[in-house]
Amino acid sequence: MPMPPHNRRASLAAVAALGAAALIALGAAPAAFGNEGASELVVGGIEPIDGVRPGSSFDLPVTVANRGTEAAEKVWVSYSVTRGLDFAEVPSNCRAQQVPSYDEMPERWIAVCAFDQAVEPGVVYTPEKPLRVKALDRALNDELRVRVGEADPGADENGTPPVAGTAPAVKLVEGQAGGEGSARFVDVPVTSVNTADYQVTGAALKGSVGDTVTMKVRFTNAGPAWVLTGEGDRLVQVLVTPPAGTSVVKPHGFCEAEGEVYACGTSQRSVNDGGRETYTFELKIDKKVAGAKGSVVLSAEARPFDPNKANDKADITLDVTGGGSTGSTGSSTNGADGAGGSAGGSSSVGDDGTTTNDANLAETGSSATLPITVAAATAVVTGAGLLMVRRRRATA
Missing domain, CATH: 2.60.40.1510 (ntegrin, alpha v. Chain A, domain 3)
Structure with a gap:
Protein backbone atom coordinates (compact mmCIF):
# COMPACT_ATOMS: atom_id res chain seq x y z
CA MET A 1 0.00 0.00 0.00
CA VAL A 193 29.41 1.26 -5.81
CA ASN A 194 26.33 1.34 -8.01
CA THR A 195 23.66 3.58 -9.56
CA ALA A 196 19.88 3.67 -9.87
CA ASP A 197 17.86 5.66 -12.39
CA TYR A 198 14.74 7.31 -10.99
CA GLN A 199 12.42 8.49 -13.77
CA VAL A 200 8.86 9.68 -14.33
CA THR A 201 6.35 9.23 -17.15
CA GLY A 202 3.72 11.85 -18.03
CA ALA A 203 0.40 11.47 -19.86
CA ALA A 204 -1.38 12.65 -23.03
CA LEU A 205 -5.02 13.51 -22.29
CA LYS A 206 -7.80 14.12 -24.77
CA GLY A 207 -11.45 15.06 -24.34
CA SER A 208 -14.14 17.71 -24.68
CA VAL A 209 -15.12 20.47 -22.29
CA GLY A 210 -17.25 18.90 -19.58
CA ASP A 211 -15.60 15.46 -19.82
CA THR A 212 -14.04 13.68 -16.88
CA VAL A 213 -10.87 11.93 -18.02
CA THR A 214 -8.50 9.52 -16.29
CA MET A 215 -4.89 10.57 -15.93
CA LYS A 216 -2.15 8.09 -15.03
CA VAL A 217 1.42 9.19 -14.35
CA ARG A 218 4.23 6.93 -13.19
CA PHE A 219 7.41 6.83 -11.14
CA THR A 220 9.92 4.08 -11.95
CA ASN A 221 13.29 2.94 -10.66
CA ALA A 222 14.99 1.66 -13.81
CA GLY A 223 17.88 0.27 -11.76
CA PRO A 224 20.21 -1.46 -11.85
CA ALA A 225 20.32 -0.90 -8.08
CA TRP A 226 17.49 -1.00 -5.61
CA VAL A 227 17.38 1.96 -3.18
CA LEU A 228 16.90 1.66 0.57
CA THR A 229 16.35 5.03 2.23
CA GLY A 230 17.77 5.30 5.74
CA GLU A 231 15.45 5.48 8.73
CA GLY A 232 14.34 9.08 9.20
CA ASP A 233 15.71 10.25 5.85
CA ARG A 234 13.43 12.07 3.43
CA LEU A 235 11.73 9.83 0.87
CA VAL A 236 11.43 10.79 -2.78
CA GLN A 237 8.17 12.51 -3.73
CA VAL A 238 6.46 12.72 -7.10
CA LEU A 239 5.00 16.19 -7.71
CA VAL A 240 2.02 16.29 -10.08
CA THR A 241 0.64 19.52 -11.61
CA PRO A 242 -2.56 19.03 -13.69
CA PRO A 243 -2.95 21.02 -16.94
CA ALA A 244 -4.60 24.45 -16.85
CA GLY A 245 -8.33 24.42 -17.53
CA THR A 246 -8.89 21.22 -15.52
CA SER A 247 -9.98 20.53 -11.97
CA VAL A 248 -9.18 17.43 -9.92
CA VAL A 249 -12.33 15.43 -9.28
CA LYS A 250 -10.56 12.57 -7.55
CA PRO A 251 -6.83 12.53 -6.73
CA HIS A 252 -4.80 9.40 -6.13
CA GLY A 253 -5.45 8.14 -2.61
CA PHE A 254 -1.92 8.82 -1.41
CA CYS A 255 -1.33 12.18 -3.02
CA GLU A 256 -1.85 15.36 -1.02
CA ALA A 257 -2.69 18.78 -2.44
CA GLU A 258 -0.15 21.52 -1.80
CA GLY A 259 -1.71 24.45 -3.60
CA GLU A 260 -2.04 23.53 -7.26
CA VAL A 261 0.53 20.73 -6.95
CA TYR A 262 -0.12 17.22 -5.64
CA ALA A 263 2.72 15.60 -3.66
CA CYS A 264 2.67 11.80 -4.01
CA GLY A 265 4.60 9.32 -1.87
CA THR A 266 6.09 5.88 -2.51
CA SER A 267 5.01 2.51 -1.14
CA GLN A 268 7.86 2.02 1.32
CA ARG A 269 11.23 3.44 2.27
CA SER A 270 12.79 1.10 -0.29
CA VAL A 271 12.30 1.18 -4.07
CA ASN A 272 13.15 -2.07 -5.83
CA ASP A 273 15.00 -2.16 -9.11
CA GLY A 274 12.30 -2.20 -11.77
CA GLY A 275 9.75 -1.07 -9.18
CA ARG A 276 7.11 1.48 -10.11
CA GLU A 277 4.30 3.54 -8.65
CA THR A 278 1.28 4.56 -10.75
CA TYR A 279 -0.75 7.57 -9.66
CA THR A 280 -4.29 7.78 -11.05
CA PHE A 281 -6.30 11.02 -11.08
CA GLU A 282 -9.78 11.87 -12.37
CA LEU A 283 -9.77 15.31 -14.02
CA LYS A 284 -12.71 17.45 -15.16
CA ILE A 285 -12.07 19.51 -18.32
CA ASP A 286 -13.60 22.84 -17.34
CA LYS A 287 -12.53 24.94 -20.30
CA LYS A 288 -10.24 24.98 -23.28
CA VAL A 289 -6.92 26.69 -22.62
CA ALA A 290 -4.56 27.06 -25.54
CA GLY A 291 -1.32 25.17 -25.00
CA ALA A 292 -2.43 23.81 -21.60
CA LYS A 293 0.23 21.56 -20.16
CA GLY A 294 0.86 20.02 -16.75
CA SER A 295 3.88 18.19 -15.39
CA VAL A 296 5.12 15.33 -13.23
CA VAL A 297 8.50 15.88 -11.59
CA LEU A 298 10.63 14.30 -8.88
CA SER A 299 11.25 16.24 -5.67
CA ALA A 300 14.56 18.03 -5.35
CA GLU A 301 16.37 16.19 -2.51
CA ALA A 302 19.90 15.00 -3.34
CA ARG A 303 20.19 11.61 -5.06
CA PRO A 304 23.90 11.04 -5.72
CA PHE A 305 23.19 7.50 -6.91
CA ASP A 306 21.10 8.87 -9.83
CA PRO A 307 23.32 10.79 -12.28
CA ASN A 308 20.68 10.91 -15.04
CA LYS A 309 18.48 13.94 -14.38
CA ALA A 310 17.03 14.19 -17.90
CA ASN A 311 14.10 11.89 -17.09
CA ASP A 312 13.22 13.42 -13.71
CA LYS A 313 10.44 15.50 -15.33
CA ALA A 314 7.73 14.77 -17.92
CA ASP A 315 4.84 16.68 -19.48
CA ILE A 316 1.11 16.13 -19.09
CA THR A 317 -0.52 17.35 -22.32
CA LEU A 318 -4.22 18.06 -22.92
CA ASP A 319 -5.98 18.11 -26.29
CA VAL A 320 -9.48 19.61 -25.93
CA THR A 321 -11.70 18.59 -28.84
CA GLY A 322 -15.30 19.22 -29.89
CA GLY A 323 -17.82 21.62 -28.36
CA GLY A 324 -19.19 20.14 -25.17
CA SER A 325 -20.04 22.18 -22.10
CA THR A 326 -19.85 21.81 -18.38
CA GLY A 327 -23.03 20.38 -16.92
CA SER A 328 -23.85 18.04 -19.84
CA THR A 329 -24.32 14.39 -19.00
CA GLY A 330 -22.33 11.34 -19.94
CA SER A 331 -20.26 8.54 -18.47
CA SER A 332 -16.62 7.56 -17.91
CA THR A 333 -14.92 4.20 -17.76
CA ASN A 334 -14.09 4.62 -14.08
CA GLY A 335 -17.69 5.27 -13.04
CA ALA A 336 -17.02 8.66 -11.45
CA ASP A 337 -20.19 10.52 -10.52
CA GLY A 338 -21.56 13.19 -8.21
CA ALA A 339 -19.48 16.34 -8.10
CA GLY A 340 -16.87 14.56 -10.18
CA GLY A 341 -19.31 13.06 -12.70
CA SER A 342 -18.18 12.92 -16.30
CA ALA A 343 -19.95 14.75 -19.05
CA GLY A 344 -20.19 14.80 -22.79
CA GLY A 345 -19.36 11.10 -23.45
CA SER A 346 -17.23 8.23 -22.24
CA SER A 347 -13.48 8.35 -21.56
CA SER A 348 -10.92 5.57 -21.70
CA VAL A 349 -7.28 5.32 -20.71
CA GLY A 350 -4.54 3.07 -22.07
CA ASP A 351 -1.68 1.42 -20.21
CA ASP A 352 0.62 4.19 -21.39
CA GLY A 353 -1.36 6.73 -19.41
CA THR A 354 -3.02 8.25 -22.50
CA THR A 355 -6.67 9.09 -22.04
CA THR A 356 -9.07 9.48 -24.97
CA ASN A 357 -12.72 10.40 -25.25
CA ASP A 358 -15.30 8.37 -27.21
CA ALA A 359 -18.72 10.03 -27.40
CA ASN A 360 -20.35 7.36 -29.60
CA LEU A 361 -23.92 7.34 -28.35
CA ALA A 362 -25.05 5.09 -31.18
CA GLU A 363 -23.36 2.08 -29.57
CA THR A 364 -25.61 2.40 -26.51
CA GLY A 365 -28.79 2.82 -28.55
CA SER A 366 -29.04 6.49 -27.66
CA SER A 367 -29.72 9.19 -30.23
CA ALA A 368 -28.79 12.81 -30.52
CA THR A 369 -32.50 13.57 -31.17
CA LEU A 370 -33.49 12.52 -27.64
CA PRO A 371 -32.46 15.79 -25.92
CA ILE A 372 -34.28 17.76 -28.66
CA THR A 373 -37.48 15.72 -28.16
CA VAL A 374 -37.37 16.22 -24.40
CA ALA A 375 -36.85 19.96 -24.85
CA ALA A 376 -39.77 20.20 -27.29
CA ALA A 377 -42.10 18.32 -24.93
CA THR A 378 -41.12 20.61 -22.08
CA ALA A 379 -41.93 23.65 -24.18
CA VAL A 380 -45.41 22.27 -25.06
CA VAL A 381 -46.26 21.60 -21.41
CA THR A 382 -45.08 25.03 -20.38
CA GLY A 383 -47.16 26.74 -23.11
CA ALA A 384 -50.30 24.83 -22.17
CA GLY A 385 -49.90 25.87 -18.56
CA LEU A 386 -49.63 29.54 -19.45
CA LEU A 387 -52.77 29.30 -21.64
CA MET A 388 -54.81 27.83 -18.77
CA VAL A 389 -53.70 30.58 -16.42
CA ARG A 390 -54.83 33.26 -18.89
CA ARG A 391 -58.29 31.63 -19.36
CA ARG A 392 -58.83 31.45 -15.60
CA ARG A 393 -57.93 35.14 -15.25
CA ALA A 394 -60.40 36.03 -18.04
CA THR A 395 -63.23 34.08 -16.37
CA ALA A 396 -62.54 35.81 -13.08
Whole structure:
Protein backbone atom coordinates (compact mmCIF):
# COMPACT_ATOMS: atom_id res chain seq x y z
CA MET A 1 0.00 0.00 0.00
CA PRO A 2 1.51 3.32 -1.03
CA MET A 3 2.94 5.60 1.65
CA PRO A 4 1.72 9.20 1.65
CA PRO A 5 4.34 11.93 1.68
CA HIS A 6 3.67 12.54 5.37
CA ASN A 7 3.48 10.09 8.25
CA ARG A 8 0.42 7.84 8.38
CA ARG A 9 -1.56 7.05 11.50
CA ALA A 10 -1.25 3.37 12.30
CA SER A 11 -3.90 1.48 14.21
CA LEU A 12 -3.01 -0.10 17.55
CA ALA A 13 -3.28 -3.49 15.93
CA ALA A 14 -0.85 -2.52 13.17
CA VAL A 15 1.59 -1.13 15.72
CA ALA A 16 1.40 -4.34 17.72
CA ALA A 17 1.95 -6.44 14.61
CA LEU A 18 4.90 -4.32 13.56
CA GLY A 19 6.44 -4.62 17.03
CA ALA A 20 6.08 -8.38 17.01
CA ALA A 21 7.58 -8.63 13.55
CA ALA A 22 10.48 -6.43 14.60
CA LEU A 23 11.23 -8.72 17.55
CA ILE A 24 11.49 -11.71 15.25
CA ALA A 25 12.86 -10.30 12.00
CA LEU A 26 15.04 -7.41 13.12
CA GLY A 27 16.70 -9.20 15.97
CA ALA A 28 15.45 -7.58 19.18
CA ALA A 29 15.69 -10.01 22.09
CA PRO A 30 12.54 -12.16 22.46
CA ALA A 31 10.96 -12.82 25.82
CA ALA A 32 12.71 -16.20 26.08
CA PHE A 33 16.02 -14.38 26.50
CA GLY A 34 14.87 -12.97 29.82
CA ASN A 35 15.46 -16.28 31.65
CA GLU A 36 19.05 -17.11 30.76
CA GLY A 37 20.58 -17.24 34.19
CA ALA A 38 23.90 -15.51 34.78
CA SER A 39 25.29 -15.75 31.24
CA GLU A 40 25.38 -12.56 29.15
CA LEU A 41 26.18 -13.03 25.47
CA VAL A 42 27.29 -10.14 23.26
CA VAL A 43 28.31 -9.91 19.62
CA GLY A 44 30.80 -7.64 17.87
CA GLY A 45 33.78 -7.55 15.56
CA ILE A 46 31.96 -5.99 12.57
CA GLU A 47 32.61 -2.51 11.22
CA PRO A 48 30.70 -0.63 8.48
CA ILE A 49 31.47 -2.03 5.04
CA ASP A 50 31.97 0.45 2.19
CA GLY A 51 33.01 0.43 -1.47
CA VAL A 52 31.70 -3.04 -2.32
CA ARG A 53 31.49 -3.88 -6.02
CA PRO A 54 28.39 -5.72 -7.28
CA GLY A 55 29.36 -9.32 -8.00
CA SER A 56 32.09 -9.40 -5.34
CA SER A 57 32.05 -11.15 -1.94
CA PHE A 58 33.25 -10.31 1.57
CA ASP A 59 33.58 -12.07 4.95
CA LEU A 60 31.79 -11.24 8.20
CA PRO A 61 34.36 -11.40 11.04
CA VAL A 62 31.94 -11.91 13.94
CA THR A 63 32.98 -12.30 17.59
CA VAL A 64 30.89 -13.80 20.40
CA ALA A 65 31.65 -13.21 24.08
CA ASN A 66 30.08 -14.00 27.45
CA ARG A 67 30.16 -11.14 29.92
CA GLY A 68 28.24 -13.09 32.55
CA THR A 69 29.38 -15.34 35.39
CA GLU A 70 28.16 -18.70 34.05
CA ALA A 71 28.73 -20.54 30.78
CA ALA A 72 26.16 -20.48 28.00
CA GLU A 73 25.59 -24.12 27.05
CA LYS A 74 24.47 -23.46 23.45
CA VAL A 75 24.60 -20.43 21.18
CA TRP A 76 22.66 -19.20 18.13
CA VAL A 77 24.10 -16.52 15.86
CA SER A 78 21.66 -14.92 13.39
CA TYR A 79 22.62 -12.97 10.27
CA SER A 80 20.19 -10.75 8.33
CA VAL A 81 21.02 -8.97 5.05
CA THR A 82 18.75 -6.83 2.85
CA ARG A 83 17.91 -7.72 -0.75
CA GLY A 84 21.02 -6.29 -2.38
CA LEU A 85 23.08 -8.97 -0.60
CA ASP A 86 22.96 -12.75 -0.29
CA PHE A 87 24.93 -15.51 1.43
CA ALA A 88 27.64 -16.97 -0.78
CA GLU A 89 27.47 -20.29 1.08
CA VAL A 90 25.68 -21.53 4.19
CA PRO A 91 27.25 -24.08 6.60
CA SER A 92 25.24 -27.21 7.40
CA ASN A 93 24.79 -26.14 11.03
CA CYS A 94 22.89 -23.08 9.75
CA ARG A 95 19.52 -22.63 8.06
CA ALA A 96 18.56 -19.85 5.64
CA GLN A 97 15.28 -18.34 4.46
CA GLN A 98 14.19 -15.49 2.22
CA VAL A 99 11.72 -13.03 3.74
CA PRO A 100 9.72 -10.68 1.47
CA SER A 101 8.99 -7.09 2.35
CA TYR A 102 6.17 -6.63 4.86
CA ASP A 103 5.14 -4.11 7.52
CA GLU A 104 7.33 -1.57 5.70
CA MET A 105 10.43 -3.68 6.34
CA PRO A 106 12.58 -4.43 3.28
CA GLU A 107 13.09 -7.84 1.71
CA ARG A 108 16.00 -9.77 3.25
CA TRP A 109 17.81 -13.05 3.70
CA ILE A 110 18.19 -14.56 7.17
CA ALA A 111 20.68 -17.25 8.23
CA VAL A 112 20.54 -18.76 11.74
CA CYS A 113 23.57 -20.78 12.87
CA ALA A 114 23.48 -23.10 15.89
CA PHE A 115 26.66 -23.82 17.86
CA ASP A 116 26.15 -26.76 20.21
CA GLN A 117 29.03 -25.87 22.49
CA ALA A 118 29.59 -23.93 25.68
CA VAL A 119 30.69 -20.29 25.67
CA GLU A 120 32.64 -19.60 28.85
CA PRO A 121 32.61 -16.28 30.73
CA GLY A 122 35.38 -13.86 29.86
CA VAL A 123 36.35 -15.67 26.65
CA VAL A 124 36.04 -14.28 23.10
CA TYR A 125 35.02 -16.71 20.34
CA THR A 126 34.73 -16.47 16.59
CA PRO A 127 33.47 -18.87 13.91
CA GLU A 128 36.44 -20.87 12.60
CA LYS A 129 35.34 -19.81 9.11
CA PRO A 130 33.48 -16.50 8.77
CA LEU A 131 30.19 -16.39 6.93
CA ARG A 132 30.69 -15.10 3.40
CA VAL A 133 28.32 -12.59 1.79
CA LYS A 134 28.05 -11.63 -1.89
CA ALA A 135 26.88 -8.34 -3.36
CA LEU A 136 24.25 -8.74 -6.09
CA ASP A 137 23.92 -6.58 -9.20
CA ARG A 138 21.23 -4.54 -7.43
CA ALA A 139 23.32 -3.79 -4.33
CA LEU A 140 23.64 -0.13 -3.28
CA ASN A 141 22.78 0.81 0.30
CA ASP A 142 22.12 -2.33 2.31
CA GLU A 143 21.81 -3.28 5.95
CA LEU A 144 23.37 -6.14 7.89
CA ARG A 145 22.29 -7.27 11.34
CA VAL A 146 24.03 -9.88 13.52
CA ARG A 147 22.50 -11.20 16.74
CA VAL A 148 23.51 -13.71 19.39
CA GLY A 149 21.40 -15.58 21.95
CA GLU A 150 20.98 -18.78 23.93
CA ALA A 151 17.55 -19.55 22.44
CA ASP A 152 16.62 -20.49 18.88
CA PRO A 153 15.00 -17.35 17.41
CA GLY A 154 12.84 -19.49 15.12
CA ALA A 155 11.89 -18.83 11.54
CA ASP A 156 10.03 -15.79 10.23
CA GLU A 157 6.54 -17.06 9.41
CA ASN A 158 6.32 -14.61 6.49
CA GLY A 159 9.36 -16.09 4.75
CA THR A 160 10.10 -19.15 2.71
CA PRO A 161 10.59 -22.46 4.57
CA PRO A 162 14.10 -22.47 6.11
CA VAL A 163 16.65 -24.62 4.26
CA ALA A 164 19.72 -26.16 5.87
CA GLY A 165 23.06 -25.15 4.44
CA THR A 166 25.21 -27.50 2.39
CA ALA A 167 28.71 -26.17 3.18
CA PRO A 168 30.77 -27.90 5.89
CA ALA A 169 29.65 -27.15 9.45
CA VAL A 170 31.65 -24.63 11.44
CA LYS A 171 32.25 -24.27 15.16
CA LEU A 172 33.28 -21.46 17.48
CA VAL A 173 36.95 -21.20 18.38
CA GLU A 174 38.68 -19.01 20.92
CA GLY A 175 39.94 -15.76 19.51
CA GLN A 176 41.95 -12.82 20.72
CA ALA A 177 40.52 -10.48 23.31
CA GLY A 178 39.16 -7.16 22.11
CA GLY A 179 36.37 -6.26 19.76
CA GLU A 180 33.91 -8.49 21.60
CA GLY A 181 31.10 -5.94 21.44
CA SER A 182 28.66 -4.82 24.10
CA ALA A 183 25.17 -5.77 22.89
CA ARG A 184 23.16 -8.78 21.76
CA PHE A 185 22.86 -7.43 18.24
CA VAL A 186 24.70 -5.02 15.98
CA ASP A 187 23.58 -3.19 12.81
CA VAL A 188 26.11 -2.47 10.09
CA PRO A 189 25.61 -0.50 6.84
CA VAL A 190 26.96 -2.06 3.65
CA THR A 191 27.52 0.42 0.80
CA SER A 192 28.14 -0.68 -2.78
CA VAL A 193 29.41 1.26 -5.81
CA ASN A 194 26.33 1.34 -8.01
CA THR A 195 23.66 3.58 -9.56
CA ALA A 196 19.88 3.67 -9.87
CA ASP A 197 17.86 5.66 -12.39
CA TYR A 198 14.74 7.31 -10.99
CA GLN A 199 12.42 8.49 -13.77
CA VAL A 200 8.86 9.68 -14.33
CA THR A 201 6.35 9.23 -17.15
CA GLY A 202 3.72 11.85 -18.03
CA ALA A 203 0.40 11.47 -19.86
CA ALA A 204 -1.38 12.65 -23.03
CA LEU A 205 -5.02 13.51 -22.29
CA LYS A 206 -7.80 14.12 -24.77
CA GLY A 207 -11.45 15.06 -24.34
CA SER A 208 -14.14 17.71 -24.68
CA VAL A 209 -15.12 20.47 -22.29
CA GLY A 210 -17.25 18.90 -19.58
CA ASP A 211 -15.60 15.46 -19.82
CA THR A 212 -14.04 13.68 -16.88
CA VAL A 213 -10.87 11.93 -18.02
CA THR A 214 -8.50 9.52 -16.29
CA MET A 215 -4.89 10.57 -15.93
CA LYS A 216 -2.15 8.09 -15.03
CA VAL A 217 1.42 9.19 -14.35
CA ARG A 218 4.23 6.93 -13.19
CA PHE A 219 7.41 6.83 -11.14
CA THR A 220 9.92 4.08 -11.95
CA ASN A 221 13.29 2.94 -10.66
CA ALA A 222 14.99 1.66 -13.81
CA GLY A 223 17.88 0.27 -11.76
CA PRO A 224 20.21 -1.46 -11.85
CA ALA A 225 20.32 -0.90 -8.08
CA TRP A 226 17.49 -1.00 -5.61
CA VAL A 227 17.38 1.96 -3.18
CA LEU A 228 16.90 1.66 0.57
CA THR A 229 16.35 5.03 2.23
CA GLY A 230 17.77 5.30 5.74
CA GLU A 231 15.45 5.48 8.73
CA GLY A 232 14.34 9.08 9.20
CA ASP A 233 15.71 10.25 5.85
CA ARG A 234 13.43 12.07 3.43
CA LEU A 235 11.73 9.83 0.87
CA VAL A 236 11.43 10.79 -2.78
CA GLN A 237 8.17 12.51 -3.73
CA VAL A 238 6.46 12.72 -7.10
CA LEU A 239 5.00 16.19 -7.71
CA VAL A 240 2.02 16.29 -10.08
CA THR A 241 0.64 19.52 -11.61
CA PRO A 242 -2.56 19.03 -13.69
CA PRO A 243 -2.95 21.02 -16.94
CA ALA A 244 -4.60 24.45 -16.85
CA GLY A 245 -8.33 24.42 -17.53
CA THR A 246 -8.89 21.22 -15.52
CA SER A 247 -9.98 20.53 -11.97
CA VAL A 248 -9.18 17.43 -9.92
CA VAL A 249 -12.33 15.43 -9.28
CA LYS A 250 -10.56 12.57 -7.55
CA PRO A 251 -6.83 12.53 -6.73
CA HIS A 252 -4.80 9.40 -6.13
CA GLY A 253 -5.45 8.14 -2.61
CA PHE A 254 -1.92 8.82 -1.41
CA CYS A 255 -1.33 12.18 -3.02
CA GLU A 256 -1.85 15.36 -1.02
CA ALA A 257 -2.69 18.78 -2.44
CA GLU A 258 -0.15 21.52 -1.80
CA GLY A 259 -1.71 24.45 -3.60
CA GLU A 260 -2.04 23.53 -7.26
CA VAL A 261 0.53 20.73 -6.95
CA TYR A 262 -0.12 17.22 -5.64
CA ALA A 263 2.72 15.60 -3.66
CA CYS A 264 2.67 11.80 -4.01
CA GLY A 265 4.60 9.32 -1.87
CA THR A 266 6.09 5.88 -2.51
CA SER A 267 5.01 2.51 -1.14
CA GLN A 268 7.86 2.02 1.32
CA ARG A 269 11.23 3.44 2.27
CA SER A 270 12.79 1.10 -0.29
CA VAL A 271 12.30 1.18 -4.07
CA ASN A 272 13.15 -2.07 -5.83
CA ASP A 273 15.00 -2.16 -9.11
CA GLY A 274 12.30 -2.20 -11.77
CA GLY A 275 9.75 -1.07 -9.18
CA ARG A 276 7.11 1.48 -10.11
CA GLU A 277 4.30 3.54 -8.65
CA THR A 278 1.28 4.56 -10.75
CA TYR A 279 -0.75 7.57 -9.66
CA THR A 280 -4.29 7.78 -11.05
CA PHE A 281 -6.30 11.02 -11.08
CA GLU A 282 -9.78 11.87 -12.37
CA LEU A 283 -9.77 15.31 -14.02
CA LYS A 284 -12.71 17.45 -15.16
CA ILE A 285 -12.07 19.51 -18.32
CA ASP A 286 -13.60 22.84 -17.34
CA LYS A 287 -12.53 24.94 -20.30
CA LYS A 288 -10.24 24.98 -23.28
CA VAL A 289 -6.92 26.69 -22.62
CA ALA A 290 -4.56 27.06 -25.54
CA GLY A 291 -1.32 25.17 -25.00
CA ALA A 292 -2.43 23.81 -21.60
CA LYS A 293 0.23 21.56 -20.16
CA GLY A 294 0.86 20.02 -16.75
CA SER A 295 3.88 18.19 -15.39
CA VAL A 296 5.12 15.33 -13.23
CA VAL A 297 8.50 15.88 -11.59
CA LEU A 298 10.63 14.30 -8.88
CA SER A 299 11.25 16.24 -5.67
CA ALA A 300 14.56 18.03 -5.35
CA GLU A 301 16.37 16.19 -2.51
CA ALA A 302 19.90 15.00 -3.34
CA ARG A 303 20.19 11.61 -5.06
CA PRO A 304 23.90 11.04 -5.72
CA PHE A 305 23.19 7.50 -6.91
CA ASP A 306 21.10 8.87 -9.83
CA PRO A 307 23.32 10.79 -12.28
CA ASN A 308 20.68 10.91 -15.04
CA LYS A 309 18.48 13.94 -14.38
CA ALA A 310 17.03 14.19 -17.90
CA ASN A 311 14.10 11.89 -17.09
CA ASP A 312 13.22 13.42 -13.71
CA LYS A 313 10.44 15.50 -15.33
CA ALA A 314 7.73 14.77 -17.92
CA ASP A 315 4.84 16.68 -19.48
CA ILE A 316 1.11 16.13 -19.09
CA THR A 317 -0.52 17.35 -22.32
CA LEU A 318 -4.22 18.06 -22.92
CA ASP A 319 -5.98 18.11 -26.29
CA VAL A 320 -9.48 19.61 -25.93
CA THR A 321 -11.70 18.59 -28.84
CA GLY A 322 -15.30 19.22 -29.89
CA GLY A 323 -17.82 21.62 -28.36
CA GLY A 324 -19.19 20.14 -25.17
CA SER A 325 -20.04 22.18 -22.10
CA THR A 326 -19.85 21.81 -18.38
CA GLY A 327 -23.03 20.38 -16.92
CA SER A 328 -23.85 18.04 -19.84
CA THR A 329 -24.32 14.39 -19.00
CA GLY A 330 -22.33 11.34 -19.94
CA SER A 331 -20.26 8.54 -18.47
CA SER A 332 -16.62 7.56 -17.91
CA THR A 333 -14.92 4.20 -17.76
CA ASN A 334 -14.09 4.62 -14.08
CA GLY A 335 -17.69 5.27 -13.04
CA ALA A 336 -17.02 8.66 -11.45
CA ASP A 337 -20.19 10.52 -10.52
CA GLY A 338 -21.56 13.19 -8.21
CA ALA A 339 -19.48 16.34 -8.10
CA GLY A 340 -16.87 14.56 -10.18
CA GLY A 341 -19.31 13.06 -12.70
CA SER A 342 -18.18 12.92 -16.30
CA ALA A 343 -19.95 14.75 -19.05
CA GLY A 344 -20.19 14.80 -22.79
CA GLY A 345 -19.36 11.10 -23.45
CA SER A 346 -17.23 8.23 -22.24
CA SER A 347 -13.48 8.35 -21.56
CA SER A 348 -10.92 5.57 -21.70
CA VAL A 349 -7.28 5.32 -20.71
CA GLY A 350 -4.54 3.07 -22.07
CA ASP A 351 -1.68 1.42 -20.21
CA ASP A 352 0.62 4.19 -21.39
CA GLY A 353 -1.36 6.73 -19.41
CA THR A 354 -3.02 8.25 -22.50
CA THR A 355 -6.67 9.09 -22.04
CA THR A 356 -9.07 9.48 -24.97
CA ASN A 357 -12.72 10.40 -25.25
CA ASP A 358 -15.30 8.37 -27.21
CA ALA A 359 -18.72 10.03 -27.40
CA ASN A 360 -20.35 7.36 -29.60
CA LEU A 361 -23.92 7.34 -28.35
CA ALA A 362 -25.05 5.09 -31.18
CA GLU A 363 -23.36 2.08 -29.57
CA THR A 364 -25.61 2.40 -26.51
CA GLY A 365 -28.79 2.82 -28.55
CA SER A 366 -29.04 6.49 -27.66
CA SER A 367 -29.72 9.19 -30.23
CA ALA A 368 -28.79 12.81 -30.52
CA THR A 369 -32.50 13.57 -31.17
CA LEU A 370 -33.49 12.52 -27.64
CA PRO A 371 -32.46 15.79 -25.92
CA ILE A 372 -34.28 17.76 -28.66
CA THR A 373 -37.48 15.72 -28.16
CA VAL A 374 -37.37 16.22 -24.40
CA ALA A 375 -36.85 19.96 -24.85
CA ALA A 376 -39.77 20.20 -27.29
CA ALA A 377 -42.10 18.32 -24.93
CA THR A 378 -41.12 20.61 -22.08
CA ALA A 379 -41.93 23.65 -24.18
CA VAL A 380 -45.41 22.27 -25.06
CA VAL A 381 -46.26 21.60 -21.41
CA THR A 382 -45.08 25.03 -20.38
CA GLY A 383 -47.16 26.74 -23.11
CA ALA A 384 -50.30 24.83 -22.17
CA GLY A 385 -49.90 25.87 -18.56
CA LEU A 386 -49.63 29.54 -19.45
CA LEU A 387 -52.77 29.30 -21.64
CA MET A 388 -54.81 27.83 -18.77
CA VAL A 389 -53.70 30.58 -16.42
CA ARG A 390 -54.83 33.26 -18.89
CA ARG A 391 -58.29 31.63 -19.36
CA ARG A 392 -58.83 31.45 -15.60
CA ARG A 393 -57.93 35.14 -15.25
CA ALA A 394 -60.40 36.03 -18.04
CA THR A 395 -63.23 34.08 -16.37
CA ALA A 396 -62.54 35.81 -13.08
